[in-house]
Amino acid sequence: MKKKKNTRQDFYFKKAKKENYPARSVYKLQEIDKKYRLIKPGDFVLDIGCAPGSWMLYLAERAGRKGKVVGVDIADLKIPLKGNMEFIKQDIRELAGSFGRDFDVIVSDVAPETSGIHSVDVGRSLELAETALSIAEKALKPGGKFVCKLFEGEGVEKFLEEAKNIFSFVKPFRPKAVRKHSREFYLIVRNFKNELGSKSL
Template identity: 60%
Template sequence: MGKYKPQDFYFKKAKRQKYVARSVYKLEEIQKKYKIIKSGSRVLDLGCAPGSWLQYAEEKVGPKGIVVGVDQKELKKEFGPRVHFIKEDVYELDPSKLKQYVPVFDVVLSDMAPATTGIGFVDSTRSLYLAERALGIAIAVLKKGGFFLCKVFEGEAFPS
């Protein structure tokens, strides 16, 4: 595995394109292939901080869409009127709270990651718990035929 370089090509590209994080390019690659976010979509982004997936989703949904982000960390970036933010831990979130924005979502995204310990089994297990929570929320708020996209760390708890 290559050494992590915090200011690699994608870091610099994100800064040039005014995205708050390089993780936007994971979503962009998936979007190009599967077209999960459409104009007018209602998108929920779980674990949305620092906000690059919110930025990207906001661009894709256009003027008739809506994006709701949830994270326990405060966002540092300002967003337009179609983006709403709930500062809350996903384990404490009551999915019915999301219905104040829209009755159902077309897309539920989760790029959540646990605080890592450096112990592979622990980190992948924590990641799996977050994914299970994201799935539970998605089941409660995702429309039939909607898209659920979730990141999970590889490891003993979830092999590739």
């Protein structure tokens, strides 16, 4: 069983290296995009926790020349920036109120430093997810989409309920590229409701 697990993960690692992505996590986003039609040409996208840059590269490719991807992280990127990419090296929590209602899509693959204590790590992850959701509520256009990484544990159901108050479509999803024994999953949300409570489908 262990050998099978390593073979599976090695596949994504080698695939990322072959396709010039700095991390295998790009295939999680790719599957989400294909299944839920996340990105379209011309989209304005915010990538929270963008380092080392795999998601940002994929998003920029999908958004195209008429789109733009803004990435935020405290760590450096390991990719060269393209013409439709902008990088802000800063803690996203310090930028929470800095964005206007400009984005079609907001994604967050940010994760805290792990302690090895599950309850602590879930709590830290939820804090970051709450920040990302708060930014999405302020910075998404009506009808916008939001993707956020989470870990199974106490408090997650409450977070899902919060998301349902803001979006008309809320769906937990576990991409195939997630490690077999990981508690990680992604929340896929679409159709951001505007201030009047209506929605764009």
